[in-house]
Amino acid sequence: MSDTNHQEWWRGAVMYQIYPRSFMDSNGDGIGDLNGITERLDYVASLGVDGIWISPFFKSPQKDFGYDVSDYRDVDPMFGTLEDFDRLLARAHELNLKVVIDQVYSHSSIEHEWFAESRVSQDNPKADWYVWEEARLDGLPPNNWLSAFGGPAWTWDGRRRQYYLHNFLSDQPDLNLHNHEVQDALLDVSRFWLERGVDGFRLDAINLGMHDPELRDNPPLPRVNDEVPEKPYFMQNPVYNLSHDDMPGFLERLRQVADEYGEKFTVAEVGGIDPHPVQRAYTGGCRLSTAYAWEFLIPFRPDTDRFRDAFDVWPDEYDAGWPSWAFCNHDAPRVVTRWRGGEDGGDDGDADWARLFALLLMSLRGNIFIYQGEELGLPQADVPFEKLQDPEGIINWPNTLGRDGARTPMPWKQGEPHCGFSSAEPWLPVEERHDPLSVDAQDSDPFSVLNFFRELIAVRKSSPALKYGRLRLVPSPPHVLAFTRTHGDETVVCVFNLAAEPVTWHPELEAFDLRLSAGMSAGMSAGAGLPELLPAFSGYIGTVS
Numbered sequence: 001m002s003d004t005n006h007q008e009w010w011r012g013a014v015m016y017q018i019y020p021r022s023f024m025d026s027n028g029d030g031i032g033d034l035n036g037i038t039e040r041l042d043y044v045a046s047l048g049v050d051g052i053w054i055s056p057f058f059k060s061p062q063k064d065f066g067y068d069v070s071d072y073r074d075v076d077p078m079f080g081t082l083e084d085f086d087r088l089l090a091r092a093h094e095l096n097l098k099v100v101i102d103q104v105y106s107h108s109s110i111e112h113e114w115f116a117e118s119r120v121s122q123d124n125p126k127a128d129w130y131v132w133e134e135a136r137l138d139g140l141p142p143n144n145w146l147s148a149f150g151g152p153a154w155t156w157d158g159r160r161r162q163y164y165l166h167n168f169l170s171d172q173p174d175l176n177l178h179n180h181e182v183q184d185a186l187l188d189v190s191r192f193w194l195e196r197g198v199d200g201f202r203l204d205a206i207n208l209g210m211h212d213p214e215l216r217d218n219p220p221l222p223r224v225n226d227e228v229p230e231k232p233y234f235m236q237n238p239v240y241n242l243s244h245d246d247m248p249g250f251l252e253r254l255r256q257v258a259d260e261y262g263e264k265f266t267v268a269e270v271g272g273i274d275p276h277p278v279q280r281a282y283t284g285g286c287r288l289s290t291a292y293a294w295e296f297l298i299p300f301r302p303d304t305d306r307f308r309d310a311f312d313v314w315p316d317e318y319d320a321g322w323p324s325w326a327f328c329n330h331d332a333p334r335v336v337t338r339w340r341g342g343e344d345g346g347d348d349g350d351a352d353w354a355r356l357f358a359l360l361l362m363s364l365r366g367n368i369f370i371y372q373g374e375e376l377g378l379p380q381a382d383v384p385f386e387k388l389q390d391p392e393g394i395i396n397w398p399n400t401l402g403r404d405g406a407r408t409p410m411p412w413k414q415g416e417p418h419c420g421f422s423s424a425e426p427w428l429p430v431e432e433r434h435d436p437l438s439v440d441a442q443d444s445d446p447f448s449v450l451n452f453f454r455e456l457i458a459v460r461k462s463s464p465a466l467k468y469g470r471l472r473l474v475p476s477p478p479h480v481l482a483f484t485r486t487h488g489d490e491t492v493v494c495v496f497n498l499a500a501e502p503v504t505w506h507p508e509l510e511a512f513d514l515r516l517s518a519g520m521s522a523g524m525s526a527g528a529g530l531p532e533l534l535p536a537f538s539g540y541i542g543t544v545s
Contacts, residue, residue: 010200010265010289011322012467013050014368014457015100019330020057020079021065022409023372025422032409032421034080038088040412041095043439047375048457051098051265053202055330057085061111063171064391065407067102067204068109072189082196089197098199100265105186106209107172114185115173119159129182131165131174131211132157144217145241146233150395153241167208167241169391177209183250187257194258200265200289201258206251207270207278210244221273230399242271243278251287265289267324267367276313283321290367292324297332299401301339304481304498308473311483314365316470323366327357328374333401337380351377352537354449355518356496359539362460363494365471365485370453372410373434376442377449381408381431389428404428411438452518459515459541465490466541474507480534482507484544496539503534514542 024036034057044052056066057079066076075082092099108115117126133142133154141154141163147170154163155170165174175182190201218236229235251268258264268282268291275293282291295310296302314323327335336353354377361368383404388394393402411434413420419430419438442448460466469487476482479499485492493512497503512530519538520531531540 008263008289009050009098010263010367012367012460013098013265014048014362014370014460015051015053015098016044016047016049017053017055017326017329017369017371018044019055019372019407021427022407022421024410024412025424025426028423029078030422030424030426031078033078034075034084034088038084038091041088041091041097045095045097047454048461049097049370050461051100051199052092053100053369054102056102056104056204061109061171063109064169065389067104068107068111068169068172069104070109070111071113072103072108072186073192086196093197098265099197100200100202100267101193101198102204103186103190103193103201104204105175105177106205107166107168107174110171110173114175119157119164122160122162128179129176129185131176132160132162133165133215134162143215143240144236145238146218146236148233149392150231150233165211165241167205174211175209177250178211178213178246183253187253190254190257194261194264200267201254203254203266203268203288205271206268206282207243207247207272207275208241209250210247212240212244214240216240231396237273248281248287251282255287267291276310279323280313280321290322290324292326292367292369294332296325296327297329299333299338301498304476304479307481311365311471311473323364324369325361325364325366326369326371327361328371328406329369330371330407331403332406334378334380334406335374336377337401337405350379351449352519353377355452356537356539358449358453358456359516359518359541360481360494360496362456363466363483363485363492363541365469368460371406375450375453376411376434376437376439378411378431378434378437380405381429381434383408383428383431387429405431408434411435412440414438414441452516456516463490463492464488465492476507477503477505479503480505491544492541493544494539494541495534497534497536500536502536504532505534506530506532509544511545512542513545514540516541 018037021032023032024040025032026035026039057075058069059071059074059076060066060068075085089099114126114129118130141152145153147153149168153167156163166172218238218240221237258266266288268288270278270291270293279291282288335357336350340353385397388404390403393404408428409421409426409430411419414435418426419435442450464487465485469485472484474482480503481496483494517540519535
């Protein structure tokens with residue numbers, strides 16, 4: 001692999017996602033804000049991460065908690081001001097933290113001034129800035145496309161006497177990125193934030209940004225064992241409102257803008273049933289830095305085949321695209337709950353799982369995203385129905401864990417009201433099981449999940465093989481995932497038993513120095529030799545010497 005990797009700060013970087021509403025409240029209104037983030041940046045820097053990704057803080061009616069933007073160039077007053085953001089950015093850079101912000105280009109808020117003008121008539125200057133279509137003769141929507149949040153992806157607008165497309169809430173009308181004027185306007189938005197000094201963008205749901213102009217019906221998905229999915233959205237294959245072939249052209253334009261400002265990081269969120277070809281199409285060469293999909297944000301515990309299949313997608317060629325990986329984010333139930341399934345455990349069990357998942361995540365080739373609280377081993381919070389805020393969670397209750405359980409406030413101080421997040425009642429309740437896992441409770445414990453994350457991130461950053469190296473699978477038993485990471489003269493061996501039974505197996509190596517392990521014997525320490533026994537749900541990494 002080319003040594004030019006060392007010239008790109010983002011390649012192999014570990015990024016820390018901050019969900020502003022729930023990170024830290026600085027003004028006592030129960031909602032996190034930009035000044036709260038600034039106040040806690042020293043903690044983030046102490047993790048050893050390379051930068052932060054901040055979820056939306058832009059002006060918004062908050063129907064989808066910021067992912068419905070009404071002004072792309074301003075901060076919502078609940079989060080602060082543009083001056084507050086500038087101070088946050090300056091402090092992050094003082095701490096050598098890069099700052100990546102969300103950009104929501106596939107849709108806006110229904111309250112955005114662009115939509116207000118677009119809906120006035122069918123012949124105004126912005127009439128084609130959103131996706132409008134006539135009703136069918138019987139008054140039904142133009143086709144069978146469904147919203148991810150439930151119901152048709154079309155809503156009737158009496159002013160234009162047409163339907164408009166929304167892949168999410170009806171309050172989130174889809175922008176028409178086939179229109180180059182819309183592309184130009186969004187590129188101007190990106191310039192606005194690049195001028196302020198941000199280090200890159202995470203592009204939310206970007207492969208929903210273009211639709212099939214012929215508006216063909218999506219085909220049905222075959223039923224698995226005749227089982228009815230939890231919602232109609234999962235009953236069809238969204239081939240015509242997802243991943244249009246023209247999207248890479250827009251991404252090339254965005255990359256050109258980013259390159260005007262130096263070495264910037266651009267990452268796409270890619271959804272869908274078969275996201276890997278789309279990830280590859282969106283990255284490498286003159287397109288985005290990287291992309292991630294949802295293969296490891298799924299509700300069930302992944303097996304070794306799933307990892308092997310994911311590795312096969314990304315060859316080692318320098319310009320062939322570069323992956324990113326996340327096991328947690330604001331849209332998925334927390335990983336220690338989601339992947340544990342029905343396993344027994346309690347707090348100690350959660351800590352063991354958290355270490356195992358962290359070790360696996362940090363071993364992967366690509367960029368790594370960790371989500372606030374993941375480094376504490378937080379389980380999914382149990383939010384009672386009457387306190388739910390998430391529209392998707394409310395619609396689908398009680399058949400889904402929902403998103404609120406991953407968005408509850410960050411626990412900072414054990415035993416304090418609301419775990420030190422706020423002096424007021426928070427917008428979501430603090431989970432009582434999170435109190436003993438608070439930052440201050442773990443900070444001074446050398447064996448805590450928090451300090452395991454710190455050690456693990458330090459090991460990754462100090463290892464060119466883990467940060468940049470090629471990945472090669474090692475033949476292993478069916479439920480054992482084994483691979484090497486190699487760069488220059490350094491080779492790191494990574495071995496994980498993802499089964500509920502112990503396995504006696506090890507790779508054929510003459511010399512080996514253990515670096516870190518999870519779920520192994522408490523007596524194992526750095527520098528130990530090659531383990532013979534792999535307990536259930538365990539793993540280790542070490543160097544070939």
